[in-house]
Each structure stands twice: as C-alpha cells, then as structure tokens.
Amino acid sequence: MDQAGIVRLFKAYYARNTVPPPSSIEKREFAFSFFDSQGMARHMAFRDAGELNKFIRDKVPQHAYYSTAYYADPAASDMDEKGWQGADLVFDIDVDHINTPCKPLHDTWKCRNCGAEGWGFVEKCPSCGSDRVERQTWVCEQCISVARDEVLKLVDILEEDFGISRDEMYVVFSGHRGFHLHVEDSALVDLDQEARREIADYVRGLGIDPELYIARTRGGYTYRYTPEDPGWRGRIAKLLQLRPEAEGRLSRGELERLILECVAEARANIDEKVTMDVKRLIRLPGTLHGKTGLKVLRMTVQQLEALDARGVLEKAIALPDEPVRVEMDKWPRKILATSLPDQAGERTLPLYLAVYLALNGKARVLGPA
Amino acid sequence: MKAEPLRVALTTDDYARYPFLPDALRVVRELGLTLEELGETPLGLQILENARGKILSVIENGTYPPPGGDYRLEVSAFTTALLILSQVGDRALTEKFAVAFSKRVFESIEQDAVRRPELLLYLATVFGWSLRAGSGGISIHFKDYVYAQPEFTGPWKLVNRPLSSGYVEVGWRELARLLQTGVKKYVARLVESASVDPSVVPERLYAVVEEVSQKWAKTRSEVLAYAQAGYRKGDATAFPPCTRALLEDIKSGKNLTHSARFALASFLLSVGFSVEETLEVFKASPDYREDLARYQVEHIAGLRGSRTKYTPYKCDNMRSLGLCRWNCQGVKHPLQFFYRAVRGRPPRVE
Numbered sequence: 279m280d281q282a283g284i285v286r287l288f289k290a291y292y293a294r295n296t297v298p299p300p301s302s303i304e305k306r307e308f309a310f311s312f313f314d315s316q317g318m319a320r321h322m323a324f325r326d327a328g329e330l331n332k333f334i335r336d337k338v339p340q341h342a343y344y345s346t347a348y349y350a351d352p353a354a355s356d357m358d359e360k361g362w363q364g365a366d367l368v369f370d371i372d373v374d375h376i377n378t379p380c381k382p383l384h385d386t387w388k389c390r391n392c393g394a395e396g397w398g399f400v401e402k403c404p405s406c407g408s409d410r411v412e413r414q415t416w417v418c419e420q421c422i423s424v425a426r427d428e429v430l431k432l433v434d435i436l437e438e439d440f441g442i443s444r445d446e447m448y449v450v451f452s453g454h455r456g457f458h459l460h461v462e463d464s465a466l467v468d469l470d471q472e473a474r475r476e477i478a479d480y481v482r483g484l485g486i487d488p489e490l491y492i493a494r495t496r497g498g499y500t501y502r503y504t505p506e507d508p509g510w511r512g513r514i515a516k517l518l519q520l521r522p523e524a525e526g527r528l529s530r531g532e533l534e535r536l537i538l539e540c541v542a543e544a545r546a547n548i549d550e551k552v553t554m555d556v557k558r559l560i561r562l563p564g565t566l567h568g569k570t571g572l573k574v575l576r577m578t579v580q581q582l583e584a585l586d587a588r589g590v591l592e593k594a595i596a597l598p599d600e601p602v603r604v605e606m607d608k609w610p611r612k613i614l615a616t617s618l619p620d621q622a623g624e625r626t627l628p629l630y631l632a633v634y635l636a637l638n639g640k641a642r643v644l645g646p647a
Numbered sequence: 648m649k650a651e652p653l654r655v656a657l658t659t660d661d662y663a664r665y666p667f668l669p670d671a672l673r674v675v676r677e678l679g680l681t682l683e684e685l686g687e688t689p690l691g692l693q694i695l696e697n698a699r700g701k702i703l704s705v706i707e708n709g710t711y712p713p714p715g716g717d718y719r720l721e722v723s724a725f726t727t728a729l730l731i732l733s734q735v736g737d738r739a740l741t742e743k744f745a746v747a748f749s750k751r752v753f754e755s756i757e758q759d760a761v762r763r764p765e766l767l768l769y770l771a772t773v774f775g776w777s778l779r780a781g782s783g784g785i786s787i788h789f790k791d792y793v794y795a796q797p798e799f800t801g802p803w804k805l806v807n808r809p810l811s812s813g814y815v816e817v818g819w820r821e822l823a824r825l826l827q828t829g830v831k832k833y834v835a836r837l838v839e840s841a842s843v844d845p846s847v848v849p850e851r852l853y854a855v856v857e858e859v860s861q862k863w864a865k866t867r868s869e870v871l872a873y874a875q876a877g878y879r880k881g882d883a884t885a886f887p888p889c890t891r892a893l894l895e896d897i898k899s900g901k902n903l904t905h906s907a908r909f910a911l912a913s914f915l916l917s918v919g920f921s922v923e924e925t926l927e928v929f930k931a932s933p934d935y936r937e938d939l940a941r942y943q944v945e946h947i948a949g950l951r952g953s954r955t956k957y958t959p960y961k962c963d964n965m966r967s968l969g970l971c972r973w974n975c976q977g978v979k980h981p982l983q984f985f986y987r988a989v990r991g992r993p994p995r996v997e
Contacts, residue, residue: 440789441813466790473793475967476805484967485804508811550967 279602279643284633285313287597288566289338295596297334297342297564298576299327301462305348305363309559310339311568318343320559323353340568343559346460348467357557364467367474368560369481370552371428372456373421384416384610414639417455417570418612423587425456432459432546433579435481439509442466444579451575451590453567457582458552458560471554478553483545486510488534498527501537514540571597571633588615599628601647604635655769663718664755666725667834668773675722682843685727686851697724698731699855705744706862711751726841727852729834733841734848734856740863741838749831753823756830760823767822774829779814785822786814795828799963799979872919887984888996889962889971890914897931906960906968909947910981913959916948917982958982973997 300306308322308330318341324330334342345352346368350361382398389395391408402409429449436442442461450458469477479485491514493502501518503511517540518524524536552558561567563576573596577585585593591614605624611617616631626647627635635641662671684691697720704712714721732741759766768785771778776795777788789805792815796803809816817825848856886894893911897903903911908929915925925944929935947957961980965971974997978984984994 438812439810441811469790469793472799472961472963473790475963476793476796476799477789479804479967480806480810483806485800485806487801487804487807490802490807508809508816510806511809554964554967 279632279636279645281313283643284571284636285338287571287629287633288313288340289335291566291596292331292335292338295564296327296331297562299324299330300344300562302348303327303330305350305352307345307347307349307352307360307559308562309343309345310337311341312337313340313568321353321355323351334565339565342562342565342574344562346558346560347556362557365469365556365558367461367463367466367469367477368552368558369432369459369461369478369546370456370549371425371432371459371547372452372549373417373425374415374455375549376424376428376547378421378424380418380420380612383612384418386414386608386610388412388414414608415455416610416613416638419587419591419615420612421455421587422451422590426582426587426590428547429457429459429582431544432481432548435546436461439480440477447579449577449579449582450561450563451572451577451594452561453572453574453594454570469556471556474556475550475554478548478550481546481548482550483510483541484550486538486541488537491537492530492533495527499530499533500527501533510541510544513544517543566596569638571630571637591615595630597630597633599630601626602629602632603644603647604632604641605644606635606639606641655763655765659718661766663714663716663721665752665770666714666718666722667830667837668770671718671722672726675719675726678719678723680723682847682852683849686849692851694720694723694727695852695855698727699858701725701728702731702744702859703862705747706740706859706866709743709747711744711747713751729838729841730843731852731856731859732838733843734845734853735860735863737860737863739867740859741835745831745834745838748834749827752830753827756823756826757820760819764819767819767826770826770829771822774826774833776829781816784816784818786816787822787825789813789815792817792825794832795825797824797828884993885985885988886914887975887978887981888973889965890959890981893970894928897928900931900933902932902934907970908943909957910959910965910968910970912944912947913957914981914985916944917958918985922948922950 304323304325306323307320308324309318309320310322311318322333324333345365347360347365348363350363352360354360377399385399386397387395387400387403388411389403389406389408390410390412391403392406394403394405396404399413400411403411433444433447436447436459437444442463446463447459447461450460452458491502491511492499501515501524503515505512505515505519507515514537518536521536521540524533528536552560561574563574565574566572567574572591572594575590575594577593582590603624604627607622609618609621609625611620613634614631616627618625624644632641632643636643657668657670659674662668662674665671680691680694685695686692697715701712701724704710728744732744735741756767756770768778771787771791774791776791779786789810792808793805796805798804801807805815845853890911893903893907896907897911912925912929915928916922920928922941922944925948926937926940929940929944932940949957959965959981960968960970962971962975962978965981975984976995976997978987978994987994
C-alpha cells in the first residue's frame with residue numbers, strides 16, 4: 279500500500295466518525311499538516327463542530343492540532359493580534375523523555391557522523407560522541423504503561439495538593455508516545471508563564487531542598503515531617519516509611535540522598551516546556567495521529583484508571599484489522615501490544631499495525647494476505 | 648473569609664501610608680480636583696510638585712519618600728505620579744517606581760503585621776486574593792501565592808511549601824512579604840489603567856512628563872555605554888556566567904540550541920548591542936546563515952513581527968532550559984547580574 283492507500287483509510291475513518299469540538303471552539307486556533315505537502319497550515323478558526331468536521335472530511339489532514347489558548351481572534355496571523363485571553367493548564371507526558379526498560383526491544387539509533395548503530399536509547403553516539411543521532415522509536419504496551427503511571431501520579435498531585443477537581447481534568451492518549459492531561463478550570467486560565475513553571479516544577483519535584491526537610495538530633499539527622507503533613511513533606515514521609523534504611527538517625531548525606539530518591543519516585547515526569555507554553559498547539563482528540571494511525575483518545579481520569587495499557591491501545595485502534603502482508607528491513611521486536619519474534623523479511627499483520635509500521639518506519643505493505 | 652466583607656477601621660494616617668487603597672482614593676476623589684486644575688490652582692501645583700519629587704527620588708536614589716503629614720496631599724500626589732508614569736510609558740521606569748513604592752509600603756505592612764493583622768487580610772482582599780484562616784495560621788490560594796512569590800528557590804519555592812487542596816500555609820511575616828509583591832504589581836497595574844488622552848494633559852503636567860522621561864533615559868544610557876565599552880575591550884566580566892558560557896561556546900565553534908541563541912541575542916541586545924554587533928558575535932557559529940540570523944536577531948530586537956523587544960529569560964527559566972548551572976547570589980535575572988557588575992558590585996557566583 280502506498281501513501282494514497284493510507285490517505286484512503288484516514289478518509290474512510292473521518293467519513294464514519296465525528297471529531298468532537300474542543301470547548302469554546304470559536305476561540306481556539308487550529309493547525310493541520312497534510313500528507314501531500316510540507317509544513318503546517320496554521321491560524322485557522324472554526325465557528326462550530328460542523329465546520330470543523332467538514333474541513334477535516336474534505337482535506338483529510340495527516341495531523342490535527344488546536345490551541346490550548348483562547349483568543350479573541352484566533353484566525354489572526356500575527357500572534358499579538360490574536361488577543362490572548364487565557365489558556366488551559368496542560369501537562370505532557372512523553373515516554374520519549376523517559377528511559378523505559380523496553381527501549382532496547384524496539385528503538386534503534388544510527389549515528390549520522392560515524393555510521394555506528396544499535397538498539398535502545400542513546401543521547402549521543404557511544405562510539406564517536408556526536409549528537410547527530412538519528413532515532414527510530416516505537417511504542418509498546420510497556421511504554422504506555424509507564425506513561426500511564428506518570429499520569430496517575432500527576433493526577434494525584436493535582437488533586438491532593440492543588441485541589442483541582444477531576445471534573446476539571448481530562449486525559450488524552452496522544453496516539454503515539456504518551457498522554458496529555460488538560461485542566462480546564464476557569465480560575466486558572468490566566469496563569470502566566472512564571473506561575474505555570476512553578477506548577478511544573480512542583481509536580482516534577484524540582485527545586486526540593488533536602489536541607490529544609492531534615493532536623494538535627496542527638497547523634498544524627500532525622501526527617502522532620504510525618505505522612506500527614508501536606509504537600510511534598512508528607513509525600514516524602516510516606517515513601518521513607520517504606521524504606522527500612524531510613525529508620526533511626528542517619529548522617530546528613532545519607533538522609534538527603536534518601537529524600538531525593540523518594541522525590542524521584544513520586545515525581546511526575548512531565549515535559550515542562552508544554553506546561554509553561556501559554557500558546558501551545560496540541561493534538562486534537564478524536565483525530566488520527568499521522569505517524570501511527572492511532573486515534574488521539576480523550577478519556578476521563580476514571581476511565582484511565584479502569585484501563586490498563588493494553589486497554590488504552592485497543593481503544594485507540596481506529597483502522598481495520600484485516601490481515602495484510604508487510605515487508606521491513608529491521609523489525610522492532612515489540613510494538614503496541616504485539617510481540618514480533620526475530621525474523622527478517624515478510625510477515626502477515628493486521629492492517630492497523632502495518633499502517634503504523636509504514637507511517638513511522640520504512641515498512642512496505644505488500645497487499646492482502 | 649471570602650464571602651464576608653472585612654471590616655477594618657481605616658484612619659487618615661492609613662490613607663497616607665497606603666495611598667493606593669480604594670478608600671483612600673475615594674477620599675481624594677471627594678475633593679473634586681480635576682485634571683486641568685493639576686497644572687493651574689495653587690493646590691494643584693503643590694500636588695504636581697510633590698508627585699514630581701516622588702518620581703525623581705525613585706530615579707535618582709531608588710527610594711519612594713516617606714509619607715508626609717497631609718494625607719490628602721499624599722494620596723493626590725501618588726495618583727498624579729501614576730498619571731505621569733502612564734504618560735512616560737516606559738515599563739522599566741514603572742517597574743522601578745512600583746518596586747521603590749512597595750518597599751516603602753512594606754515598612755507599614757510589617758508594623759501592622761504585629762499591631763493589627765486584620766489590615767493585612769484587608770490588603771489581600773483589595774488585591775483579590777483568596778485566603779483561609781485555619782487553626783495553624785493563614786493559608787493562601789496557590790495561584791495568588793505564585794503571583795506574589797518573592798523568590799523561586801529555597802523556602803519560598805512552592806515545591807518546598809506545605810500545599811494542600813490548593814492552599815499554601817504561610818506565617819504572618821511571610822504574608823507581609825507576599826503583600827509587598829502584591830503592592831508592587833497592583834501599582835504597576837494602576838499605572839497601566841491610569842492612561843488618559845495626552846491631548847487633555849495640561850501643559851504644566853506635560854512638562855513634568857518630559858523632564859522625567861529625559862532624566863530616566865539619561866540614567867539608562869550611561870549604564871549601557873559603559874557596558875558596551877567594557878565588552879569591546881574584551882572585558883566580559885560584567886556578564887553573568889551563563890552568558891559568558893554561551894559566548895565561549897559560540898567562539899569555540901559550537902552550534903547553540905534555539906533557546907541558547909535566544910538567550911544570548913536577547914541579552915546582548917538588552918545591554919545595548921546593535922543588531923550588527925549581535926550578528927558579529929553569531930558569525931562564529933558553524934551553521935551561521937546571514938539571512939536567517941538577521942531575521943531572528945531583528946525579531947528579538949523588536950524590529951519585526953510583534954514589535955516586542957524581548958528580554959532574556961529569567962534565571963529560573965535558564966535553569967529549566969538547562970542553560971544555567973550556577974548560583975549567582977541575590978540574582979533572579981541575568982540582566983540584574985549585569986547592572987550590579989556595572990556598578991562595581993558583581994554578585995558572588997557559586
């Protein structure tokens with residue numbers, strides 16, 4: 279199957295499904311990219327769901343985004359003329375930034391400087407040290423499971439500490455490597471960048487000064503707070519209780535190290551840039567992700583809690599599952615919920631998986647099995 | 648606490664110390680003084696002269712004079728100063744004025760934190776903050792806390808605070824400090840909303856606007872010229888370590904990330920480098936492309952696009968972006984380091 283075949287599949291999906299509009303649709307900027315052209319069409323606006331869906335059905339975008347910000351004139355091409363009125367508080371959890379244990383099973387890298395290559399995740403080429411590394415990344419059930427845990431940690435912090443109600447949050451599976459958590463609370467829309475950074479730092483546990491958490495006692499140091507204390511004080515105390523080595527009096531260095539380990543465990547691994555950005559374009563739920571063919575899936579916090587990673591992926595599968603023959607040079611050993619035993623050349627897979635391999639990698643779909 | 652209006656007995660002495668309070672402003676409004684009279688009547692001239700003195704004191708030595716005995720004069724002169732600042736329309740001057748004023752007001756807030764804490768709660772409601780009184784003390788909504796947070800490290804950092812159900816516990820002294828920032832931002836907002844059509848500004852008042860503008864521009868340009876000369880002589884010690892590191896990276900032929908380029912270009916432009924001089928620095932970059940770089944630098948300089956002149960990232964943002972691994976004592980913004988160094992008091996770097 280060539281690109282035209284994939285476009286036909288996207289078109290059929292949009293013909294059958296309606297994309298639900300984001301809240302206050304008339305104040306949002308929309309942006310799209312298309313299969314047959316480079317770059318992004320930005321600064322678009324729609325009055326209602328009907329207009330938005332008509333556009334999507336006609337143009338069949340590869341990627342669809344909307345602004346987390348609300349604007350007086352979202353279609354203005356100059357950012358200053360848009361008239362910023364506020365923005366949702368958004369968190370991005372992306373497994374690309376988290377070194378999950380499954381990466382050696384599906385991700386590969388190739389150095390554009392010296393040509394070295396291998397499995398797994400590297401920041402720089404281990405052989406020549408160059409950062410011109412080309413990565414091929416795939417997502418499996420385990421990645422999604424790690425990301426899901428991060429979302430649940432985040433929800434816990436937002437509920438407990440920030441007092442944000444679940445009714446004002448929703449989760450979006452991005453259709454690729456992670457989740458977005460949106461908070462639509464009218465009292466928080468006007469937070470500036472500085473305030474959002476402080477919130478992002480809070481959920482990441484960034485800036486915790488262990489010295490403020492310990493007290494000097496006879497013969498060593500102890501943790502100052504109890505699990506009942508609010509905020510990070512109590513959160514760290516709860517985790518310290520699970521560590522036998524934290525009992526009794528410790529040296530300052532040991533206790534500080536233990537505290538920071540607890541912080542690392544409890545922190546939500548978000549991409550702070552997204553939270554800080556008050557004019558972000560973000561994937562539109564209900565559309566298809568143009569690099570995977572999976573659906574950008576909106577759900578409540580309760581729905582995410584009830585689903586495991588496999589459940590999320592199954593719900594995100596939007597394209598048909600009829601068997602097709604696929605050919606690829608370098609197969610990942612695991613993608614989505616499917617394990618692929620070592621084998622070169624051709625194999626038979628469900629269509630949605632073949633599309634993912636073709637969109638994200640260099641797989642060739644040969645035809646029906 | 649939110650629902651019930653706070654009852655605080657305000658005296659005329661309070662009006663003089665807190666001239667931005669709605670009650671104080673109302674009392675002065677009742678005097679019925681018009682804009683035209685500011686430049687004409689003896690009382691109007693006295694007010695104008697007092698307002699001028701307040702602003703010049705801020706420009707020349709960074710302090711807002713202590714309140715005088717006549718609360719009517721004090722409040723009128725304060726509002727007239729806001730009007731003058733709004734006509735000058737320089738954000739940095741407004742900021743400087745707001746900072747100096749809030750420092751002066753802080754002295755009163757500190758006293759009242761001990762004598763009659765209800766006045767602090769009243770101030771908070773004037774700023775629209777949401778507070779809760781509990782058994783352990785006072786709690787403030789996190790949104791208002793981060794809005795007024797004086798520092799973004801150590802004990803003030805939100806992550807190190809007891810935060811529960813959206814409220815941050817604070818002590819009375821801490822609340823006083825938060826209110827100081829509240830005053831600063833409130834006054835800056837008052838300046839923004841004080842704008843009137845320049846054509847109705849009386850001549851006498853406009854003369855003060857011009858005088859203030861000139862004094863301010865002169866103070867600024869002297870500092871900038873000094874720094875530029877220093878840099879040209881190869882003496883970059885007035886630059887903070889983050890900026891020096893970026894300069895060294897670029898000199899050694901490294902490609903900088905987008906945010907690093909932004910940080911460096913906006914810094915250089917802010918300390919008075921021209922677009923050409925800034926481009927000269929970037930020429931060492933291996934992926935330098937004249938057209939692209941010029942476009943970006945002109946954009947940051949405010950010559951293109953949104954016409955906003957960008958200032959460099961704050962230190963906290965530099966840290967978040969991985970561009971800073973230092974700790975410059977008492978510095979929250981790279982430009983702050985620079986201005987102190989220029990005045991011969993470079994901050995200590997850890």
